[in-house]
Amino acid sequence: MSPPTCGDYTIAWICALPVEVAAAKAILDEIHQSLLQPSTDPNAYIYGTISASTSISHLASTFRAIQFVLMVGIGGGVPSRTDDIQLGDVVISKSTGKYSGVIQYDHGKTVQGGCFEQTGMLNHPPQSLLTRIAHLQADQMAKKDNGILTIIQDVIKRNPDMNESFIPPGQDTDSLFRSSYQHIDNDKENKCVKCDKQQLVHRHPRNSRTPHIHYGLIASGDQMMEDSETRDRLTQQLGILYFKMEAVGLMNQLPTLVIRGISNYCNSHKHKDWQRYVALTVAVYTKLLLSLVPVRDTNLGLPSSNKVEIEKLKQLITMQDRPRRVAITGLEEVRKTQMDQYKESSIFWIPCTSHAMIEQAYLNITQTLALHDIKPAESEQGYILFTTQNRKLAMNLIPFDIVLIPDVD
Numbered sequence: 001m002s003p004p005t006c007g008d009y010t011i012a013w014i015c016a017l018p019v020e021v022a023a024a025k026a027i028l029d030e031i032h033q034s035l036l037q038p039s040t041d042p043n044a045y046i047y048g049t050i051s052a053s054t055s056i057s058h059l060a061s062t063f064r065a066i067q068f069v070l071m072v073g074i075g076g077g078v079p080s081r082t083d084d085i086q087l088g089d090v091v092i093s094k095s096t097g098k099y100s101g102v103i104q105y106d107h108g109k110t111v112q113g114g115c116f117e118q119t120g121m122l123n124h125p126p127q128s129l130l131t132r133i134a135h136l137q138a139d140q141m142a143k144k145d146n147g148i149l150t151i152i153q154d155v156i157k158r159n160p161d162m163n164e165s166f167i168p169p170g171q172d173t174d175s176l177f178r179s180s181y182q183h184i185d186n187d188k189e190n191k192c193v194k195c196d197k198q199q200l201v202h203r204h205p206r207n208s209r210t211p212h213i214h215y216g217l218i219a220s221g222d223q224m225m226e227d228s229e230t231r232d233r234l235t236q237q238l239g240i241l242y243f244k245m246e247a248v249g250l251m252n253q254l255p256t257l258v259i260r261g262i263s264n265y266c267n268s269h270k271h272k273d274w275q276r277y278v279a280l281t282v283a284v285y286t287k288l289l290l291s292l293v294p295v296r297d298t299n300l301g302l303p304s305s306n307k308v309e310i311e312k313l314k315q316l317i318t319m320q321d322r323p324r325r326v327a328i329t330g331l332e333e334v335r336k337t338q339m340d341q342y343k344e345s346s347i348f349w350i351p352c353t354s355h356a357m358i359e360q361a362y363l364n365i366t367q368t369l370a371l372h373d374i375k376p377a378e379s380e381q382g383y384i385l386f387t388t389q390n391r392k393l394a395m396n397l398i399p400f401d402i403v404l405i406p407d408v409d
Contacts, residue, residue, distance in 0.1 A: 023279035077262030093258035094215040126255035179228040183268035228267035
């Protein structure tokens with residue numbers, strides 16, 4: 001079998017910390033040799049397979065068959081009366097109400113009454129992954145054992161060097177202090193030995209060490225959240241389960257799901273004892289999820305019967321007197337957005353599910369291109385490409401130049 005090329009990789013797994021990379025690498029079933037990448041792509045990659053970050057724009061240009069992105073890492077969870085969140089648990093971004101699963105809590109405005117109102121909108125996680133998450137959630141509810149601990153033990157057995165540093169810490173190191181009580185010593189490595197244990201929040205012990213999986217809203221900002229009172233105020237307003245720092249603008253460039261492990265409680269009492277084990281836990285959950293995702297053909301992700309429609313689309317947009325507007329219509333997950341796989345095409349996708357999302361998409365485009373003092377475009381080479389599941393809408397927008405993508409059998 002010939003070695004993989006950049007066009008063979010279909011999933012991007014993004015980590016920010018070295019401990020997250022180490023855990024992700026450990027759960028790969030096979031690690032591949034490094035590939036040459038363009039000088040314009042500054043990212044560092046590890047290549048591999050699972051059987052069954054600087055910038056996503058660089059990643060997408062190097063790996064043109066990428067279907068979705070997983071932002072996997074560790075950070076701060078938000079315990080509350082309604083959510084029994086403990087260290088070692090995992091949080092999955094999930095749409096809640098008007099939010100898409102991830103919210104920029106420092107990108108909005110404060111309205112009457114001191115409430116936060118988001119002014120931008122982020123893409124929703126890919127539906128194909130949400131469907132598999134629902135299946136995994138249902139299976140775990142029925143079995144009451146998600147299998148994570150078994151896989152962790154297997155990974156450590158296969159990687160003896162991880163035996164000491166990636167094993168689960170003792171439950172006595174999982175300490176949740178009252179929000180009003182601050183850490184009394186600036187030395188974070190003392191692990192709260194001087195803190196008043198009378199200020200600990202009483203929680204009912206769990207029957208097993210199996211990590212719990214939570215689904216809901218993840219908050220992102222430019223600064224690390226270490227103020228428990230601010231944490232609680234935002235959580236009460238928005239229903240947040242987790243705080244992270246990575247740039248959320250990446251989510252509007254490719255379909256993205258955020259998967260995070262809880263290694264602290266977003267307060268001044270945080271320490272590093274849980275980081276390695278939590279990084280491995282969240283990597284194992286991600287592997288479980290990917291085991292449910294079917295492998296797609298990297299040749300446009302379409303069966304051969306659909307290549308006729310793609311060829312028709314290519315002809316429409318490359319002819320001399322080509323139309324300035326073209327529509328692609330088809331059911332969900334039939335790969336309507338695959339025209340950006342062609343190297344001769346440069347496409348910016350603008351999700352039009354709301355005015356806020358449209359504005360955010362245009363803002364992301366200007367930032368990507370480093371554009372200033374924007375003026376109306378005057379190019380003779382540009383065209384507008386619509387994709388929609390609604391055939392009637394396509395006909396209203398563009399009566400003639402429509403490409404219908406049939407459902408995948």
